Amino acid sequence: MNFAGRLQIQRLMCLIVRQNFNSECEKAINKQIHLELKSSYDYLAMAHHFDRSDVALPGLYGFFKRACAEEHEHAAKLMEYMNKRGGEICFEALPAPNFKFSTPKAALIEALDMEKYINESLLELHALANDHNDPQLCDFLEANFLAEQVDAQKQLADYIRQIERCEQELGVHIFDNDIKGKDLH
Numbered sequence: 001m002n003f004a005g006r007l008q009i010q011r012l013m014c015l016i017v018r019q020n021f022n023s024e025c026e027k028a029i030n031k032q033i034h035l036e037l038k039s040s041y042d043y044l045a046m047a048h049h050f051d052r053s054d055v056a057l058p059g060l061y062g063f064f065k066r067a068c069a070e071e072h073e074h075a076a077k078l079m080e081y082m083n084k085r086g087g088e089i090c091f092e093a094l095p096a097p098n099f100k101f102s103t104p105k106a107a108l109i110e111a112l113d114m115e116k117y118i119n120e121s122l123l124e125l126h127a128l129a130n131d132h133n134d135p136q137l138c139d140f141l142e143a144n145f146l147a148e149q150v151d152a153q154k155q156l157a158d159y160i161r162q163i164e165r166c167e168q169e170l171g172v173h174i175f176d177n178d179i180k181g182k183d184l185h
Helices: 003-017 023-050 058-085 104-131 135-165 169-179
Strands: none
Touching: 023 058, 023 104, 058 104, 058 135, 058 169, 104 135, 104 169, 135 169
16 A cells, blocks of 8 residues: 555544544644654754753753653644544644853753743633533643643743852852752742
8 A cells, every 4th residue: 555545544533533622723733743842852952052061050950851851741732632633633743942141040941931822822722622511631731741840831931040049150140050950830
């Protein structure tokens, strides 16, 4: 069987499992997958910035590396969910990270802004699922994402406040050592 034939069979199999799954929700989940992958990519760039020898902040490196893994895990959860519901995952190219920060505080503020954007997108997806009477999608988002987003934002806000208290070099070093090895939220 040729590729087109296999693709046609795959699409028919997706239709068999699909129930009460609106195409607008499917499109919004694809948008969220892209956003989670983009955030993972951005966090990866942030992590490796702090791992550079001229920056040398291993605590922030580890924090952003764990954030990268968490965002990647979120994208994977959404893709698994999409397959369970009979949707089609549409991958898009990821733009290169485009941020400049000169201090750890600026990086944390960038991360907080990114988490707020992700949260807003999840809330919009939840509202869309609610509008289309899709309790499974609402439940999935509530169980896997919404509370975690609030926790992540609180943790970043706390870190920003803590680093504001110690913005001199020794203080940043102490802060960096303090967050080394801590889990996200």
